[in-house]
Structures are given as C-alpha cells and as structure tokens.
Amino acid sequence: MNRPAPAPVPSASTQPQNTVLRLTGVTLHLGHHQQQVTALDQVDLAVGPGELVAVTGPSGSGKSSLLAVSGGLQSPTQGTVHVAGTDLTTLNERQRTTHRRRHIGYVFQHANLFTSLTAREQLLLTAHVAGRLDTTARHRADELLDAVGMTARADHRPDQLSGGERQRIGIARALVLAPEVLLVDEPTSALDRARARDIVELLAERTRVHHTATVMVTHDHEILDAADRVLTLRDGRLS
Numbered sequence: 212m213n214r215p216a217p218a219p220v221p222s223a224s225t226q227p228q229n230t231v232l233r234l235t236g237v238t239l240h241l242g243h244h245q246q247q248v249t250a251l252d253q254v255d256l257a258v259g260p261g262e263l264v265a266v267t268g269p270s271g272s273g274k275s276s277l278l279a280v281s282g283g284l285q286s287p288t289q290g291t292v293h294v295a296g297t298d299l300t301t302l303n304e305r306q307r308t309t310h311r312r313r314h315i316g317y318v319f320q321h322a323n324l325f326t327s328l329t330a331r332e333q334l335l336l337t338a339h340v341a342g343r344l345d346t347t348a349r350h351r352a353d354e355l356l357d358a359v360g361m362t363a364r365a366d367h368r369p370d371q372l373s374g375g376e377r378q379r380i381g382i383a384r385a386l387v388l389a390p391e392v393l394l395v396d397e398p399t400s401a402l403d404r405a406r407a408r409d410i411v412e413l414l415a416e417r418t419r420v421h422h423t424a425t426v427m428v429t430h431d432h433e434i435l436d437a438a439d440r441v442l443t444l445r446d447g448r449l450s
C-alpha cells in the first residue's frame with residue numbers, strides 16, 4: 212500500500228515556538244513630509260529563548276527605534292512584530308499594554324528606579340502594577356535579589372546604592388514577572404569598565420537561566436563578546 216510521504220519536519224531554527232521575538236519586514240518612518248526619516252528599513256530579526264543578541268550601530272542608526280518597535284511602544288509603518296506568538300501590530304493599545312506587561316521586561320540605561328522605594332519594593336511594585344503581587348511574585352523577587360547578589364542591599368533605596376548595584380536591581384526588576392522577552396537599552400553606559408563587564412555577564416547569565424530572548428542595544432564594543440550574536444544597524448538597516 213502506498214502511503215503519502217510524511218510532511219517535512221521543520222528544523223529547530225524554523226519552528227515558530229523557538230522564536231520568541233520575531234520582526235519581519237519592519238519599516239518605521241518618523242516625522243512628517245520633508246522631515247520624514249526612515250528609522251528602520253525592512254528589518255528582519257528572530258531571537259530564540261536563552262539567546263542574547265547585541266545590536267550596535269552609530270548614533271541615529273535606529274537602535275532606540277528597534278527597541279521601541281520590539282516592545283510595542285511604537286507601531287511600525289510596515290511589517291509585523293511577533294512577541295510570544297502574538298503579532299503586536301494586530302492588537303489595540305490596551306491589548307498591547309497587557310501583552311507587553313505579561314511578556315516583555317525592560318532594562319533601561321540608568322536603571323530608572325523609584326527614589327523612595329527600597330530595592331525589594333522596586334520589584335514588588337512591578338508585580339503589583341501588573342496585578343500579580345502574590346506569594347509566588349514575592350518569592351521570585353527574593354530569588355532574583357539573591358541571583359543578582361543584592362540580598363544584603365534589599366532594604367536600601369537607590370541613593371544608597373552604587374550605579375552597578377542600581378543596574379543589578381533594574382535587571383532583577385525586569386525579570387520579576389518572568390517575561391519571555393528582555394529588551395535592554397545601553398545597560399553599561401553609566402558604568403566603569405569593571406562594572407560594565409559585571410553587568411553584561413549578569414545579563415548573559417540571566418538570559419540563559421530564565422530562557423529569555425534578550426535584545427541589548429549598546430555602543431559599548433568591549434561588552435559585545437558576552438552576546439551570542441552581534442548585529443549592526445546602519446541607517447535603519449540591520450545586518
């Protein structure tokens with residue numbers, strides 16, 4: 212008896228479940244009329260779980276735009292942005308915010324901590340805002356403080372912490388809701404060499420441990436070796 216040939220099994224690299232963040236044909240125009248700028252030009256990017264991708268490029272090449280579009284903060288003019296299986300461009304504002312909170316963590320250039328809150332409270336506030344401040348979140352917050360080496364500083368406020376320590380808290384906070392995607396904006400720009408190295412190694416380690424798809428934008432060429440892949444933006448084109 213003739214049986215139909217089985218359908219080809221896609222390779223691991225093409226299976227959708229192995230790509231947590233996927234940008235396809237993303238173009239972003241900013242400004243109007245004569246002043247219109249193509250900030251992103253036909254960008255394709257796929258990042259899998261546990262992968263740290265560094266994106267570098269000169270000033271004005273589109274790095275911030277790439278993070279804004281990947282995080283659903285900015286809608287592309289063309290193209291699609293899939294985060295954890297959902298195309299952000301099909302969601303309305305409210306749905307996008309919910310999806311963002313559930314699936315995306317952000318690490319900012321200057322940590323952006325609340326001045327009046329302790330390190331632990333920064334993490335708990337994130338869970339609270341998302342309506343998820345339960346025992347699991349408290350437990351996870353304490354685990355993360357430990358993982359980033361900040362248990363002894365958990366009750367300190369930002370003005371009692373060093374720049375590197377603040378950035379550690381920023382990383383722990385970004386992970387408190389167990390996001391699949393981590394978007395990181397110039398994490399070492401405010402740090403000296405030794406601390407910069409420390410922070411990027413922590414990011415690489417946390418990316419592996421939490422299986423996040425991490426995109427880190429950076430000017431800092433000395434930290435690129437910690438990434439699994441290094442991509443370059445030039446005039447909005449990614450290569």
Ligand SMILES: Nc1ncnc2c1ncn2[C@@H]1O[C@H](COP(=O)(O)OP(=O)(O)OP(=O)(O)O)[C@@H](O)[C@H]1O
Binds near residue numbers: 272277
């Ligand atoms: N609101 C805006 N209106 C018009 N053009 C903009 C706007 N925001 C950014 N641009 C332009 O879009 C391009 C990409 O900007 P973007 O901020 O993404 O670059 P970048 O690589 O992050 O730069 P930097 O490293 O200096 O932060 C630049 O040419 C910038 O001038």
